[in-house]
Amino acid sequence: MTPDDLQSRFPWARLHLLDYPLRLDALGAVLEEIRASHSLVRDDNRATSDERLIGASSDMQTVRLLVEKVAPSPATVLITGESGTGKEVVARRIHELSGRDGPFIAVNCGAIPEHLLESELFGHERGAFTGAVTARAGRFEQARGGTFFLDEIGDMPSVMQVKLLRVLEERVIERVGGNKSISVDIRLVAATHRDLPTRIEEGRFREDLYYRLSVFPIEISPLRQRPDDVPALIDEFVRRLQRQKSVTLSFTDAAIERLQRYHWPGNVRELANLIERLAVTRPDGVVDELHLPWPIVDEKSPLPEVLDSTLVASPVTLPSHGIDLKKHLAGIERDMIERALAESNGVVQHAAKLLGIGRTTLVEKIRRYDIHD
């Protein structure tokens, strides 16, 4: 089959072509593009049944109400909130309640070089650039009839902001290297953890785009401002653990109170990760206050200079059936990276400094652990 045959028979496919025998530089280029694409595009098949909007606080009730109101309309939605608050969960819920038949396509604007972002969003025609051996539809086209979720919109390069503005105004796109206008019926939901008015003042975000995006704003408050939601979230995550891994976990009242007092810099995601880790370290299934890790049991203590067992207030119990140490350590590493990113407001350079590793190393780990926001 020729490349054109392939593309015409499988128009949905994200095809790359490689000559055989392989050249390592060509293989490397394809692998790099695939990795970049994964850091850009979320797993569209992610199960949504687990992703409900949990919490009885007035803030979450308001969010639920806003979601229900806006979902059936075609209005563009801008979701704001700190990292880990669940902006994508809200976006998916809007899609679920929208009644739109098309797919939910999520793209992370901040994780990809500008030239690749344009091709990924808008697609390209054959021969548009070196390596574009076939024409390919972009994510806007793939999202036709559905919802297009642009995460980290505050990090979108300024050139792309202009192009996005045109899509919002005219609902048409042009593929890279093409001159044909293609109409796209999409519902756009954008999200950011950044303060967009400040970005506008700094000249890093277009004011006209901001007003186009914030037709219907939804703000998700950080978890520390809604401690009443913590017990419900714990229940939900414990239920998921039980369902997915047949692990039973329960928390004493003292542990729950302590968790409610914690400031949760990584928000809901940090709580979810903690519970997953406790499932390994507490094989007997009961979590008391003393079993909680260092930053939660003693928030006022400074970060230890050496990341060792001082991070855990109580001794870790090794289950009789053993543990997967590599996986467990990876979980701790992931938690630390998320905490560092949250405390540095998403600035990778700063987070790398907090962790005592190089920026490139951190970027690679973020990619490997599929950390977003």
Added chain:
Amino acid sequence: MNAGDKTILVVDQDPVLAEHLKELIEFMDSPSVVTAEPADWRERLGQRRLEALFVGPDLTADDVSVLLSDLRSVDPNVPIVMMHGDTE
């Protein structure tokens, strides 16, 4: 849950060629690579999530059609790398 759990799948009729491709991909710092023949790729992949599918040069057009159609039902967003050329 994370990208580290994702796997690159290499499918070809010739297990030796598939293994050779696997070694090359691993050499390029992609540690999780699984080889399979067209008939058993789902079984070989198991519960792992796909990062990409490499389609070997020995597959027939019919095999490619079936493979891609099956893949679409699993995850249409998986990047597909088609290799073509002389394997002799």
